[in-house]
Amino acid sequence: MSNKGRRYMISLIVVVCWIAFIFIFSSQSYQEQSIQPVLHRLVTENALREVLPDVTFHYHHRLYSSHGDPYLFIEFLFRKGAHLFMYGVLSIGAAIATNMKNHPARRWPIPLFIVLMIASLDELNQRVSPGRTSNSQDVLVDITGGCIGLFVYLAGSYFGKRMRRGASL
Numbered sequence: 001m002s003n004k005g006r007r008y009m010i011s012l013i014v015v016v017c018w019i020a021f022i023f024i025f026s027s028q029s030y031q032e033q034s035i036q037p038v039l040h041r042l043v044t045e046n047a048l049r050e051v052l053p054d055v056t057f058h059y060h061h062r063l064y065s066s067h068g069d070p071y072l073f074i075e076f077l078f079r080k081g082a083h084l085f086m087y088g089v090l091s092i093g094a095a096i097a098t099n100m101k102n103h104p105a106r107r108w109p110i111p112l113f114i115v116l117m118i119a120s121l122d123e124l125n126q127r128v129s130p131g132r133t134s135n136s137q138d139v140l141v142d143i144t145g146g147c148i149g150l151f152v153y154l155a156g157s158y159f160g161k162r163m164r165r166g167a168s169l
Contacts, residue, residue, distance in 0.1 A: 029131030088149030
């Protein structure tokens, strides 16, 4: 097998493993993933209210308030940040596996399509997992993470090429 073929196989294996990682997390119950018990041990509710700005919003039929329930608020931000990270990494892996840097203008939809498909399947998985709720809004968060990851990949490729050539940024 050539170096190119080996590199492709390795990147494909990494992407498949990352997808498995996503589905393992989405199959866990909310209680298994909750960071609230750790937050309760580390910091008091009043201390959180003092440092958090007063922010309130609705997401998926629920009210989140930094001063009303700061533990729930922080956990929400943590969970959505995890979505952005997981799908950003998936997008980068898919871009590498599809050799996107050679033809980015033609190939950029492929990693985002992969993110969309996995995010949609992830929500279906959550629908049948005990103690989980499915939310189509999360697919938008996941796609946003994929777009951020793709931007990071493209920016890294662009600036990496320029630095290797010795050109100024």
